[in-house]
Amino acid sequence: MKILALNGSPRGKNGNTEVILKPFLKGCMGAGAEVETIYLKDKDINHCLGCFTCWTTTPGKCVHKDDMKELLNKILEADVMVYATPLYYYTVTGIMKDFMDRMLPLNNKEILKVGDNYSHPRRFKSEKPTKTVLISNCGFPGTYNFSGLIETFKVMTKGNLAGAILCSQGGPLKAIESDENFKKLYTDFFLALESAGKEIVEEGHIKAETQAVIDKERVDPEMYIKIANSSWER
Numbered sequence: 001m002k003i004l005a006l007n008g009s010p011r012g013k014n015g016n017t018e019v020i021l022k023p024f025l026k027g028c029m030g031a032g033a034e035v036e037t038i039y040l041k042d043k044d045i046n047h048c049l050g051c052f053t054c055w056t057t058t059p060g061k062c063v064h065k066d067d068m069k070e071l072l073n074k075i076l077e078a079d080v081m082v083y084a085t086p087l088y089y090y091t092v093t094g095i096m097k098d099f100m101d102r103m104l105p106l107n108n109k110e111i112l113k114v115g116d117n118y119s120h121p122r123r124f125k126s127e128k129p130t131k132t133v134l135i136s137n138c139g140f141p142g143t144y145n146f147s148g149l150i151e152t153f154k155v156m157t158k159g160n161l162a163g164a165i166l167c168s169q170g171g172p173l174k175a176i177e178s179d180e181n182f183k184k185l186y187t188d189f190f191l192a193l194e195s196a197g198k199e200i201v202e203e204g205h206i207k208a209e210t211q212a213v214i215d216k217e218r219v220d221p222e223m224y225i226k227i228a229n230s231s232w233e234r
Contacts, residue, residue: 001201003028004078005037008085008096012039016137016173020165021084023190024135027197028080036074040095043067048101055109060123068102075106080131080162080200083153086170087138090148100156119158131162133200137170139228141221163206165196165214169224171231185218 005025009015025035044066053063062068075081085092092100107120114121134153138145146166153161167173167189176182192213196206206214219227 001033001079002077003033003035003080003082003201004074005035005082005084006096006099007037007039007041008083008093008099010041010093010095012041015086016167016170017084017086017135019173019176020135020137020167020170020193021082023193024082024133024165024197027194027199028201029197030194031198031201033080033201038071038074040099043071045071045095045098045102047098048104052109054105055107059109060105062102062105064102068099071099072103072106075103075130078130080133082133082135084135087136087146087149090145091152092149114158117158129158129160131160131200131204132157133163133165134161135165137167137173139169139171141168141217141224143168143215162204163196163200163211165193165206167214169217169219169221171224171228188213189216189218 003025005021007013007015007017007021009017012018021037025037029035045068046064046066049063051063054061083092083096085096088094091097106122108123109120111118112121132153134150136146136149143166145168146164150164150166153164172179172182173186176186192210195210196214199206199210
């Protein structure tokens with residue numbers, strides 16, 4: 001099984017998103033999957049022009065000559081795609097959105113009806129549709145803040161969203177390596193992330209008991225807000 005992980009954080013390996021992504025992918029590799037991580041901040045990805053040349057003049061090929069050509073090939077080879085992004089204004093980061101927009105050449109220009117829904121299907125169909133995992137984090141309490149992001153991926157994946165790992169109260173994640181108290185507080189979280197990776201490979205989804213551990217709030221929201229707000233003063 002090939003897993004393509006896309007880190008959409010402008011901080012790349014140095015952000016909180018990577019702290020969540022790494023143990024998940026460790027679990028995937030432990031289950032025998034082949035994993036590749038792409039850091040979008042290091043790639044040359046232009047904005048989609050909306051010219052539809054990739055549907056008309058040169059089907060499947062974009063007018064931009066940048067890194068997306070190589071990435072589109074990797075998408076076609078992947079069995080599972082992992083979108084890892086911090087929450088920026090209730091959705092993905094700008095660089096992640098550019099990547100998603102530029103996947104247009106993979107789709108047919110014709111609109112088809114599947115069930116009650118209309119969409120542009122993939123130009124290249126495989127026997128097994130690619131599964132998608134969403135990983136996101138934000139710096140404030142309340143998983144409801146991810147509702148717009150989740151809806152985007154439910155629609156985009158047409159029901160193939162295999163798992164969603166959403167970490168509110170993500171501010172302290174980078175401090176875990178150096179703070180023993182935080183490390184103890186999040187021990188079960190990181191073990192669950194590794195289990196989730198293993199389960200995606202072996203089961204095709206995240207088990208309910210694993211999801212419950214991932215979703216659990218570890219700090220009282222009022223206490224978290226107090227600490228977070230005071231940090232700006234420092």
